[in-house]
Every structure is written in C-alpha cells, then in structure tokens.
Amino acid sequence: DPLGGSYYLEDLTNRLEAEAYDYFDRIEKLGGVVEAVKQNFQQREIAEASFRYQAEVEAKQRIVVGVNRYELEDEPEIEILRIDPALEDQQIERVKALRARRDSAAVEQALARLKEASLRDENLMPLIVEASRAYVTMGEMCDALRETWGTWRETPVF
Numbered sequence: 001d002p003l004g005g006s007y008y009l010e011d012l013t014n015r016l017e018a019e020a021y022d023y024f025d026r027i028e029k030l031g032g033v034v035e036a037v038k039q040n041f042q043q044r045e046i047a048e049a050s051f052r053y054q055a056e057v058e059a060k061q062r063i064v065v066g067v068n069r070y071e072l073e074d075e076p077e078i079e080i081l082r083i084d085p086a087l088e089d090q091q092i093e094r095v096k097a098l099r100a101r102r103d104s105a106a107v108e109q110a111l112a113r114l115k116e117a118s119l120r121d122e123n124l125m126p127l128i129v130e131a132s133r134a135y136v137t138m139g140e141m142c143d144a145l146r147e148t149w150g151t152w153r154e155t156p157v158f
Contacts, residue, residue, distance in 0.1 A: 040155050047157040095137065102135040110134040111144045118148040 003009050030036045056062035063069045110131040117127050124145075131141055 040157055043155060043157045098135055098137075106134040107131075107136050107140070110136050111140060114141060115144045115148055118145055 027033060027036045027041065030039060030041055036042060053062065057064055057068055060068050066072070110127070114124065114127045114131055117124055128141060
C-alpha cells in the first residue's frame with residue numbers, strides 16, 4: 001500500500017470523518033431525518049450545493065471539459081425528433097380497443113387489490129404484475145396509487 005501510514009492521508013480521513021459526524025449531529029438537532037425532511041433541510045442543502053457548483057462552473061473556478069473548457073468550435077446541430085400527431089390518435093384507439101376487449105371484472109379486482117395493499121407496508125410489485133396481466137394500464141395503476149398516496153409535489157427551495 002503506497003499510501004499506508006501517510007500522515008497526510010490519515011489527517012484527511014480524520015477530517016472527513018469529523019465533518020460527516022458534524023453533519024449527522026446537525027440532522028439529529030433538527031429532530032432526526034424525518035423531521036429534517038419535513039423542514040426541507042435536505043432540499044435546501046441540495047439547492048445550495050447546486051448553486052455553488054453552477055457559480056463555480058460559470059466563473060471557471062471549476063473546469064468541466066466540453067462545458068467551460070475545450071468546447072467544440074463547430075458543434076453539429078442535433079435534429080429534433082418530431083412525432084407524427086397521427087400516432088397519438090392511433091395509440092388512443094389501441095387503448096380504447098384494449099379496454100373494450102379485456103375482462104372488466106378482473107381489472108376492477110386487480111385495482112382493488114393494489115389499492116388495498118398500498119394502504120399497508122406491503123410489496124406492491126406482485127400486484128402490479130397481476131394488474132398488468134389483467135391488462136390494467138399504467139395510467140390506471142398510477143391513478144389507483146394516487147388515490148392512496150396523493151401526488152408528490154416538490155417543495156420549492158429558494
């Protein structure tokens with residue numbers, strides 16, 4: 001081990017460990033991880049770190065190859081993929097046809113089981129597979145889970 005016994009490396013390791021424990025203490029003083037989440041502590045930390053990073057990149061204090069150094073002079077234009085609107089209509093018709101031919105009772109039963117399990121701390125994957133085998137659409141499954149859990153909204157941090 002070429003760095004074995006390196007006082008400098010040991011010092012760096014010790015400082016990193018101390019900083020990590022200080023950070024854990026900050027979270028504990030807020031009341032623990034759950035309380036810290038409720039207070040948006042982690043979101044603020046991420047937002048502040050992202051702001052600092054972007055400021056460093058823009059000031060060229062942090063070099064990112066291809067972004068603020070060694071950029072291509074004549075970067076080729078990338079053509080944007082345009083989807084034919086007729087494809088949307090075709091897909092809507094396919095979903096309507098699927099809903100018309102599937103077993104509605106099996107769909108309702110699969111969705112009910114999924115909703116019921118989502119109220120408990122239960123593995124939902126087998127029920128999602130069961131629902132998909134009954135031709136329940138992804139949208140229908142998501143709607144069922146939204147009924148239980150609601151829709152997550154990120155809290156903006158400024």
